[in-house]
Amino acid sequence: MSRTLQLAEQLISRPSVTPDDAGCQQILGERLAQLGFTLETIESGPADFRVTNLWAVRRPSAGQSAKPTRTLVFAGHTDVVPTGPVEQWTSHPFTPTHRDGKLYGRGACDMKTSVAAFVVSIEEFLQAEPDPQLTLALLLTSDEEGPGVDGTVIVCNALAARGEVVDYCIVGEPTAVERCGDMIKNGRRGTMSGKLTVKGVQGHIAYPHLAKNPVHSVAPALAELVALNTAGGWDAGNAYFQPTSWQISNFHSGTGASNVIPGSAVIDFNFRFSTESTPESLQQRVHAVLDAHQVEYTLAWTIGGLPFLTTPGELVTAVQGAIREETGIETELSTSGGTSDARFIAKICKQVVELGPVNASIHKIDEHIDVAEIETLKNIYVRTLKQLNAALAA
Template sequence: MSRTLQLAEHLISRPSVTPEDGGCQQILGERLAPLGFTLETIESGPTNFRVTNLWAKRIAATKSSGEQAKTLVFAGHTDVVPTGPIDQWTSHPFTPTHRDGKLYGRGACDMKTSIAAFVVAIEEFLKAVPEPGVSLALLITSDEEGPGVDGTVAVCNTLAARGEVIDYCIVGEPTAVERCGDMIKNGRRGTMSGKLTIKGVQGHIAYPHLAKNPVHAFAPALAELVAINTAGGWDAGNASFQPTSWQVSNFHSGTGAGNVIPGAAVIDFNFRFSTESTVESLQQRVHAVLDSHALDYTLAWTIGGLPFLTQPGDLVEAVRAAIADETGIATELSTSGGTSDARFIAKICKQVIEVGPVNASIHKIDEHIDVASIETLKNIYRRTLERLEKSLS
């Protein structure tokens, strides 16, 4: 059994449903401290939802020119989503189990194996290069699968307040489609949600002239918003981003009775938007549609994250080369999919990418990862370190 697999199993065996860490960060700290990392626990959140974050850093020596060494951060999360019905799992979700060349367990793919690969890659790199020219750090949170307000964002705010600089960051989210290394994320779309309340007048369904049906009132505006979305009218996207998409996620109205016209309708919707649109432009267009139909409404907006893009540079090229050397794959750069904590890190770091295992089983019953890909992932991380060290020396 490889050291990476051993560490992955150790982490998977610790129940850590968000926001719990389950002792995972202590395990990581015990591996990192002997390597010269300074360990710092950054706590955040209310007492009943306390989040622990690990910031571990190993500072390289200042160059003879007086220039500070650049810093590469590996970022990830030890918390996992709830297991769902345990009796539907073939084996217990927190008992690492092997079947048919796969490792099963909650967090096997998302993303305890990536964290194990971070640590072992660093151990191997430092064994070969005891005094590298690059500073190394790990940012590990237990609030990625939860609200995401006391985890990575809290650490980034702390680092920014202290003036600590991050030059490069690799987030270990599962990004591969069919084989480890076939896709990396060099950006993400923005996400913005709206909670729209259409006001009507409740009444008896047999006397519609004495009421005002909010569902009927909203229907023309909904049709217009859907038409904009269907026609790709929010924006056309660009070479790096898909066109902006608007989707309704929930529609609630009525009392449950079959003879009552509802007094209100509440609609939840979400934008996933490219860099061709802004928060302001999208909000203005939605309000313009609603206002054009003379609706009586309130609309509360929540901005979950802005779009970001890491252009090809030192980090992208190092990872591309590492993947090619290890797997022979010419990796695809992509900004598809949902959001990740990279959106917070991108605010304080210009070069952020995500690279991790195949994402097909994440959040599912019987989550798993191909055992053979675990060493591949670790080697990609180690080769990336080697490439950066060479390019920066």
């Protein structure tokens, strides 16, 4: 059994459902401490939702620190989503199990294998380069799958406050489609939600002149907002991003009776937006449509994350080269999918990419990963470290 697989199984066996780290970070920290890393645990959140974060860093020796240096951070999470009905799993979700060349268990893909590969890749890199010019760091949280307010964002704020410079970051999110390395994320769309409350007047459905139906009032405005999704009405996107999309997620109105006009309607919606738009521009557009249709409303906004983009440069080049050398694949750069903690890291680091295993089974019953790809992922991380360090030494 490879060291990466062994460590991945050790982590999967810990039932670390958000926000419980279940001792994963202690296991990882002990191995990093043996490599000369300084460990800092940052806890955050209320007593009934206590989040554990780990910041581990290893700086160059005095002789190397006098030369040009860069900091590379591996970032990830030790928490996992709930298992769902345990009886529907073929094997217990927290008992690492092998079947048909695959490793099964909650977190096998998202993202305990990536975290294991982080640590083993650092071990192998330092064995080959005992005194590198790179500063190496690991940022782990137990609040990525939850609200995300006491996890990576807390660590990033602390690093920014103390003036810590982060040059490169690799986030271990599962990004591959069919084979490890076939896709990496070099950016993500922003996310912004709105809760729209439309005011009406409740009344008997037989006497509509004595009431005001909020569903009728808002319907033309909603139709116009939906139409903006076509033909790039919000924005046309760009070479890296799809056009911005607006989607209704929930619509609540009525008393449940068939003869009562509702007194209000509540609509939840969400934007996934590109770098061609800003929260302010999208908010102004929505308000303008509602106002033009004379809708009586209140609207509360929540910005979940801003879009970010890492254009091809030192990190993307190193990752692409490492994937090519290890697999022969010319990786695809993508900004598709949902959000990740990279949105917080991008605020303190200009070059951020996400690189991890195939994402087909994440969050599902019988989550799994191909065992053969575990070493592939670790080797890609090792090659990336070597390329970035060699570029500094050149």
